[in-house]
Amino acid sequence: MEWIQIIIAGLSGTILMTLFSHICGAVFNEEFSEPTLLNRMMRNSRMFSSEITDNDSRGWIIHFGIGQLMGFWLWFMFCYSGLGQAPVIGSLLGFLAGMAGVLGWLFLFNTHSNPPETDLKGYIVQLVIAHTIFGWSVYLLFQHWNPCWVQL
Template identity: 30%
Template sequence: MKIFVFLLAWFMSVVAMSSFSTLMGHIFDSEFREEIILSKLISGNSFNQKDHSVYSILGWFIHFLVGGLFLYVYAIIWEWNLANLPLWETIVFGSVIGFLGIIGWSITFKIYHDPPKINFKGYYIQLFFAHIVFSLVAMIVFQWLR
């Protein structure tokens, strides 16, 4: 796999996922942006408090890092497949990483003594679909630039 294709898919997939989470947060009047929640966990600040830019950068960094790990696994699966990945497999992969994301966030929130006050049920539902968006965008970039 070409490094350029991987990097472009990585960037576009994480941005698409983050945009989806932002949109869902606005629709449901809740904070769903992963990078913001991460920055609040790191800083210990509430959503009413402004974070230092270092925490915001760390939130984005962690979000992109985890996205890159998921995408790396995805890229390996595609290399094994050696064919165009069908839409249904892309949605299945997005669903699997969506469930893994929910498990990861659940553990993260349990570890922190004072996690941010968010709509957890709504967050987990949108997180599941955000990972499908991530997967679909990755598939489009990989197949378009293959």
């Protein structure tokens, strides 16, 4: 049952983060959706089919897959880091994950031969906030469920 809780927490955090990105994109009339930007990166690349649409499943699978990896990382930090188990710690770890995400996206945008158009500075700011929301929400669920069953 604990694995399911970790997966649900990762999915929930990714959903909230993605919803925040969609709202920010709508408010600022920019494309901030991570799956859409991933799909556009692939579509504009010679390595992938030009038939990849903005809503292609590949961008969503990559985005949610990374969210699950981050969820497992947060579970490890929640249970074994000694940092504490308050949601504010999750927010701080989410912020750090956001900084790592920023580095990854900057790498993608700067090395891609034809990156998708978006307000990169605005995207980076909302990305850090979105990851902070991710970390907070995952930690909140972990605090509720306390899925620390494995002894390392």
